[in-house]
Amino acid sequence: MSVVDLSSVNAFIPGQVELDPHEARMVEQRTRLLGPAYRLMYQKPLHFVRGEGVWLYDADGRRYLDTYNNVVSLGHCHPDVVEAITRQVATLCTNTRYLHETILKLAEGLLSTVQSDLSHMMLTCSGSEANDLAYRIAKVRTGGTGVIITETAYHGITDAVSQFSPTLGTAVPLGAHVRTVAAPAAYRSGPNVAERFTRDVEAAIADLKRHGIQPAMLIVDSIFTSDGILSEEPGFLKGAVEAIRKAGGIFVADEVQPGFGRTGSHMWGFQRHGVDPDIVTLGKPMGNGQPIAGLLTRHDVVEKFGNNSRYFNTFAGNAVSCAAAAAVLKVIRRDRIMDNARDVGAYLLERVSALRSRHDCLGHVRGAGLFVAADIVSDRETQANDRARTTRVVNAMRDNGVLISACGKDHNILKIRPPLIFSRENVDLFVDVLDEALAV
Amino acid sequence: MSVVDLSSVNAFIPGQVELDPHEARMVEQRTRLLGPAYRLMYQKPLHFVRGEGVWLYDADGRRYLDTYNNVVSLGHCHPDVVEAITRQVATLCTNTRYLHETILKLAEGLLSTVQSDLSHMMLTCSGSEANDLAYRIAKVRTGGTGVIITETAYHGITDAVSQFSPTLGTAVPLGAHVRTVAAPAAYRSGPNVAERFTRDVEAAIADLKRHGIQPAMLIVDSIFTSDGILSEEPGFLKGAVEAIRKAGGIFVADEVQPGFGRTGSHMWGFQRHGVDPDIVTLGKPMGNGQPIAGLLTRHDVVEKFGNNSRYFNTFAGNAVSCAAAAAVLKVIRRDRIMDNARDVGAYLLERVSALRSRHDCLGHVRGAGLFVAADIVSDRETQANDRARTTRVVNAMRDNGVLISACGKDHNILKIRPPLIFSRENVDLFVDVLDEALAV
Numbered sequence: 035m036s037v038v039d040l041s042s043v044n045a046f047i048p049g050q051v052e053l054d055p056h057e058a059r060m061v062e063q064r065t066r067l068l069g070p071a072y073r074l075m076y077q078k079p080l081h082f083v084r085g086e087g088v089w090l091y092d093a094d095g096r097r098y099l100d101t102y103n104n105v106v107s108l109g110h111c112h113p114d115v116v117e118a119i120t121r122q123v124a125t126l127c128t129n130t131r132y133l134h135e136t137i138l139k140l141a142e143g144l145l146s147t148v149q150s151d152l153s154h155m156m157l158t159c160s161g162s163e164a165n166d167l168a169y170r171i172a173k174v175r176t177g178g179t180g181v182i183i184t185e186t187a188y189h190g191i192t193d194a195v196s197q198f199s200p201t202l203g204t205a206v207p208l209g210a211h212v213r214t215v216a217a218p219a220a221y222r223s224g225p226n227v228a229e230r231f232t233r234d235v236e237a238a239i240a241d242l243k244r245h246g247i248q249p250a251m252l253i254v255d256s257i258f259t260s261d262g263i264l265s266e267e268p269g270f271l272k273g274a275v276e277a278i279r280k281a282g283g284i285f286v287a288d289e290v291q292p293g294f295g296r297t298g299s300h301m302w303g304f305q306r307h308g309v310d311p312d313i314v315t316l317g318k319p320m321g322n323g324q325p326i327a328g329l330l331t332r333h334d335v336v337e338k339f340g341n342n343s344r345y346f347n348t349f350a351g352n353a354v355s356c357a358a359a360a361a362v363l364k365v366i367r368r369d370r371i372m373d374n375a376r377d378v379g380a381y382l383l384e385r386v387s388a389l390r391s392r393h394d395c396l397g398h399v400r401g402a403g404l405f406v407a408a409d410i411v412s413d414r415e416t417q418a419n420d421r422a423r424t425t426r427v428v429n430a431m432r433d434n435g436v437l438i439s440a441c442g443k444d445h446n447i448l449k450i451r452p453p454l455i456f457s458r459e460n461v462d463l464f465v466d467v468l469d470e471a472l473a474v
Numbered sequence: 475m476s477v478v479d480l481s482s483v484n485a486f487i488p489g490q491v492e493l494d495p496h497e498a499r500m501v502e503q504r505t506r507l508l509g510p511a512y513r514l515m516y517q518k519p520l521h522f523v524r525g526e527g528v529w530l531y532d533a534d535g536r537r538y539l540d541t542y543n544n545v546v547s548l549g550h551c552h553p554d555v556v557e558a559i560t561r562q563v564a565t566l567c568t569n570t571r572y573l574h575e576t577i578l579k580l581a582e583g584l585l586s587t588v589q590s591d592l593s594h595m596m597l598t599c600s601g602s603e604a605n606d607l608a609y610r611i612a613k614v615r616t617g618g619t620g621v622i623i624t625e626t627a628y629h630g631i632t633d634a635v636s637q638f639s640p641t642l643g644t645a646v647p648l649g650a651h652v653r654t655v656a657a658p659a660a661y662r663s664g665p666n667v668a669e670r671f672t673r674d675v676e677a678a679i680a681d682l683k684r685h686g687i688q689p690a691m692l693i694v695d696s697i698f699t700s701d702g703i704l705s706e707e708p709g710f711l712k713g714a715v716e717a718i719r720k721a722g723g724i725f726v727a728d729e730v731q732p733g734f735g736r737t738g739s740h741m742w743g744f745q746r747h748g749v750d751p752d753i754v755t756l757g758k759p760m761g762n763g764q765p766i767a768g769l770l771t772r773h774d775v776v777e778k779f780g781n782n783s784r785y786f787n788t789f790a791g792n793a794v795s796c797a798a799a800a801a802v803l804k805v806i807r808r809d810r811i812m813d814n815a816r817d818v819g820a821y822l823l824e825r826v827s828a829l830r831s832r833h834d835c836l837g838h839v840r841g842a843g844l845f846v847a848a849d850i851v852s853d854r855e856t857q858a859n860d861r862a863r864t865t866r867v868v869n870a871m872r873d874n875g876v877l878i879s880a881c882g883k884d885h886n887i888l889k890i891r892p893p894l895i896f897s898r899e900n901v902d903l904f905v906d907v908l909d910e911a912l913a914v
Contacts, residue, residue, distance in 0.1 A: 057573060060573045060575070060578065061573070063578045064573070064578065066593065067578055067581035067582065067585065067593075067594065067595060068570075068577070068581060068594060068595060068596065069593070069594030069595075069596065069771070069773060069776050069780050070773075070776065070777055070780030070781050071596060071776060071779060071780035071783070071784055071785035072570055072596075072780075072784075072785065072786075073571065073784060073786070074571055074572070074573065075571040075572065079572065079573055080572045080573065081572065081573035081574070082566060082568055082572050082573075082574070083565075083566060084565055084566050085565070085566045085567070085568065090566075090568070103568070103569075105569070105788060105789075106567070106568075110566065110567070111563070111564055111565065111566070111567070115563075116563050116564045119559065119560075119563050120559075120560045120563065120564070123551070123555075123556050123559050123560065123763075124551055124556045124560070125523075125524055125525070125551065126522060126523060126524050126525045126530075126550065126551070127525070127546070127550070127551070127763035127764075128522055128525065128530070128543070128546075129543075129545070130508075130512055131513065131514055131515040132514070132515065132519065132520045132521065132522050133497060133500045133501070133504070133514065133519055133520065133521035133522075134521070134522070135500070137508070138500065138503045138504065138507055141507035141508060142507060145507065153506065153507075153509070154507065154508060154509030155507060155508060155509075156508065156509065156511060156512075159599035159600045159603070159765045159789070160599045160600075160603065160787065160788065160789055160790070161788065162603070162787070163599070163600065163602070163603065163632065166632045166633050167631075169633055170633050170636065173633075191607075191785065191786070191787060192603065192606045192632045192633065192634065193606050193609055193610050193613075193632065193633070193634035193635075194632065194633035194634055195633075196610065202783060202784070203782070203783065203784070205782035205783050206782075206783050317788075318788060323563075323567035323789075323792060323794065324567075324789075324794070325599045325765040325766075325789035325790075325792070325795065326765075331509070333509060333510075336509050336510065336511060337510055339511060340509050340510030340511035340512075341510050342643070342645035342646075343511070343636075343642060343643065343645050343646050344511055344512075344513060344642070344643070345511035345512065345631065346512075346513070346631070347600065347602070347631060348545060348600065348601065348757075348758060349545075349599070349600055349763075349764075349765035350600070350765075352763060352765070354763065354764070355765065
């Protein structure tokens with residue numbers, strides 16, 4: 035098994051490049067004050083002082099096209115979100131043990147986007163906490179502990195969730211109750227991805243049971259971001275969802291990455307697959323930067339947990355975070371953000387795909403809405419992954435003012451994930467810079 | 475063993491009291507939209523629409539003296555924090571993978587308040603995440619998994635942390651690797667609390683080892699909030715800290731409750747005890763409402779975890795949360811908030827203590843700074859706890875416009891924990907209302 039450590043993709047490694055004195059000093063301070071666990075992106079780290087729309091500005095006033103940060107899904111410093119936070123923070127910021135309108139409005143809004151049996155919303159401060167809570171609920175609901183994930187999954191960083199997040203690297207052990215299945219990558223493993231994925235999940239269930247472990251949940255990022263953004267052949271989840279339910283477990287759709295309209299066609303990634311999750315977890319773009327995350331679930335799934343264990347999370351559901359999230363939801367609808375993600379996303383996919391005729395290193399290209407992935411390969415026939423070139427491409431683009439990153443087991447897949455307000459003009463600039471970088 | 479379920483203290487129970495139509499509708503919406511896990515405070519829930527300083531205002535314009543909410547430690551909607559958030563949210567909100575000044579400034583400020591060997595700050599979104607991260611670090615550092623806590627401890631709600639938070643109730647099982655020790659309550663168990671606490675921790679270590687479990691950490695809220703606010707005889711932690719270290723474990727001071735100057739005499743509760751923790755976890759008042767928490771630790775404690783596992787938490791350390799926390803730290807210093815906590819806290823303690831001569835139900839009274847506890851008893855001699863009367867007192871005060879709550883194994887200890895800007899005039903009002911409620 036290869037060592038998987040996504041935390042080192044595109045990371046700054048001290049001593050490799052020369053830094054400006056000001057940045058060198060900040061890097062030194064970071065190492066001293068934040069310690070060894072933190073990493074900066076890019077071979078030459080960036081120091082941003084301002085953001086606006088799709089642009090980030092560094093301390094020298096240079097602007098960068100942000101084609102990476104999915105948290106600020108409506109763009110940096112979106113005026114409606116800024117206004118909602120500004121107004122609420124000056125008015126009231128309390129917790130869920132008092133009545134407050136905004137959390138109810140937010141719940142109504144979010145629950146109206148999913149199938150009707152998902153009737154409850156619960157809030158957390160981070161996607162990690164959301165997946166952690168989903169696991170606690172799954173254990174109480176099913177009486178089991180077993181978890182099934184894909185081989186390069188990432189679901190978060192709490193102690194429990196890190197045990198089912200293999201991308202944290204081999205230094206973070208998977209739980210004894212965790213089984214991984216191959217990523218459902220149609221473009222690599224050929225047709226019948228649905229059958230294969232179902233069979234793999236069934237085998238994982240059987241293996242858990244053989245070890246005396248009752249399955250609690252199958253959890254997948256419904257666009258398989260860290261597995262390489264597997265947007266193709268939607269529909270392949272059905273058999274696996276049936277299998278986990280038949281085994282007494284539940285299905286959790288982790289929508290931290292594909293959710294809130296990124297795929298253009300649907301508000302949530304699982305809807306592309308035509309499945310009804312037992313729990314949907316939400317995160318990153320939910321407050322356009324404000325720390326808020328949560329989950330949607332059915333009454334019967336959370337009933338026992340809710341009645342016996344209760345749930346209170348001091349900051350989660352505070353009036354300011356809820357105001358930010360309610361503003362995000364309003365803007366997504368009012369400004370037809372999903373339409374933009376679909377239209378501009380299709381254009382982005384077309385333009386990136388067209389670069390294949392000019393660059394042999396560009397392997398398979400795929401995407402859904404404004405989430406596009408492109409493999410960098412040393413040989414198109416064998417699809418041999420080229421990690422070193424990927425790193426060069428990502429850093430060359432950074433040097434030319436465009437931000438992206440990489441993902442996948444071999445760190446060779448360009449992760450193209452701009453704010454959902456990206457324009458065709460932004461795509462043109464992006465493609466020009468990518469074109470140049472691919473020639474490096 | 476008694477069933478401990480702090481989540482039910484002062485909780486609203488549907489059907490017990492009649493509500494106004496508007497609130498009844500909101501309660502119905504909450505039940506429908508948020509599900510069975512959420513609970514409202516007080517027999518008659520409150521619906522706040524505005525906060526300012528020590529005051530919360532309900533929808534009818536009635537004001538309540540907030541003697542409970544420790545998150546807004548500088549008072550509701552503190553102008554400096556509001557301004558810091560307002561400015562930053564309109565400028566930039568990114569993550570720790572880019573360089574940014576404010577996180578460095580915050581780290582410098584926080585680390586300057588502790589002993590010099592605590593040299594690194596790491597950030598999370600909640601106190602739960604902070605304690606969860608402390609546990610992950612402790613496991614890597616020590617090679618152990620065992621956790622020692624006090625019998626009515628609360629450290630948070632992630633899957634791992636809930637396993638060492640007995641106040642979540644008996645429906646949430648403690649981990650097989652967790653041992654509890656009696657709360658170090660000098661006023662109940664007599665003198666020699668230090669010796670007894672040390673002996674109990676040593677016995678817990680021995681029991682863990684007897685079960686083949688290597689101790690990872692002793693973690694205590696250094697003012698033992700949920701054990702009943704045990705502020706007396708500071709210094710009793712020393713022997714226990716030596717014991718856990720001798721056994722190969724580390725000592726974690728959970729400062730989510732006593733931290734940021736609440737005790738008046740010290741910035742952190744552990745400093746009252748003259749001990750040097752290996753990890754200090756921070757939370758609630760850190761951003762005066764903005765979701766930010768974290769930990770301070772030594773380099774050698776986090777070195778292996780940092781180098782091998784890395785740490786990235788999307789929202790934690792974002793520029794807005796850091797701006798809020800930096801503003802909190804600035805105000806604590808500039809406005810001599812700790813001096814106020816000490817002076818007004820002493821006055822509060824004196825005034826509440828004096829009520830003992832008028833009310834036989836008022837048992838032991840104790841406190842440190844603006845954190846005061848008062849037992850409600852049915853018999854002072856035997857110190858028999860009176861949970862029913864405690865509930866009446868808390869709800870009578872709420873009806874008369876003053877907010878407090880209760881804690882302790884028997885839910886009979888008044889938890890008096892106002893914002894640190896509380897004035898003597900606020901104390902006078904508080905004591906008048908308490909005086910009346912104790913007569914109910």
